[in-house]
Amino acid sequence: MTHAIKIAPSILSADFADFGREIQAIEAQGADWVHVDVMDGHFVPNLTFGPPAVAAFRKHVKTVMDVHLMIAPVDPYIEAFAEAGADIITAHVEAGPHIHRTLQAIRATGKKAGVALNPGTPAEAVAHVLDLTDLICVMTVNPGFGGQKFIDMSAEIHTLRRMIGDRPIHIEIDGGVTPETAPKVVAAGADVLVAGSAVFKGGSVENPEPYGANMRAIRASVQRMAA
Ligand code: DX5
Numbered sequence: 001m002t003h004a005i006k007i008a009p010s011i012l013s014a015d016f017a018d019f020g021r022e023i024q025a026i027e028a029q030g031a032d033w034v035h036v037d038v039m040d041g042h043f044v045p046n047l048t049f050g051p052p053a054v055a056a057f058r059k060h061v062k063t064v065m066d067v068h069l070m071i072a073p074v075d076p077y078i079e080a081f082a083e084a085g086a087d088i089i090t091a092h093v094e095a096g097p098h099i100h101r102t103l104q105a106i107r108a109t110g111k112k113a114g115v116a117l118n119p120g121t122p123a124e125a126v127a128h129v130l131d132l133t134d135l136i137c138v139m140t141v142n143p144g145f146g147g148q149k150f151i152d153m154s155a156e157i158h159t160l161r162r163m164i165g166d167r168p169i170h171i172e173i174d175g176g177v178t179p180e181t182a183p184k185v186v187a188a189g190a191d192v193l194v195a196g197s198a199v200f201k202g203g204s205v206e207n208p209e210p211y212g213a214n215m216r217a218i219r220a221s222v223q224r225m226a227a
């Protein structure tokens, strides 16, 4: 299964004055998806982008725009992020009492629906919404900032893979992914790796090769594990 691993760089670690060229650079260097972290200063203690910014990113994304909503309430904004051009919209199970309704609302826009779990939330929280879900995002940091220390959620990932069975659901890992931490989560059943600081470190739009080398290092780490 490791050949199907996708890397989704988080543009939270990009140059905020140059998103268009940063997105082009990570895609040219081999990114599978582009991960966009939307934060509201309420659900998480940080602020990032609203729908107009996401619509501007869309013009540069040729792969898949994976929009991670760390906002509460979330339902009033789903339509706007769908119109902004998200391919996948992920909402947190902790963001409100009605994750089932939220996932229905995302599916109703025609977009893929993701559900995210904070490290303190057990896998069982998504047991009743698996048939409304295309992706489960397992947070391996407490959301809000890039560059935090990885929290090992391998046991929960195993549990989720068992719960998912043969449903076509991605398990995405978000937070602290590096060549050292990636093998563990992939062995447990993850197939999409979000990485911010580990992809962008050492590179820039003028010097984008480190982005490619950093992504190759993550891919190589999970392939070594499979060998
Ligand atoms: C955290 C965000 C992540 C973050 C990952 O709240 O959801 O996507 O940018 O950053 P790194 O890879 O630096 O931990």
Ligand code: ZN
Binding pocket: 010, 035, 036, 037, 068, 174, 194
């Ligand atoms: Zn994220």
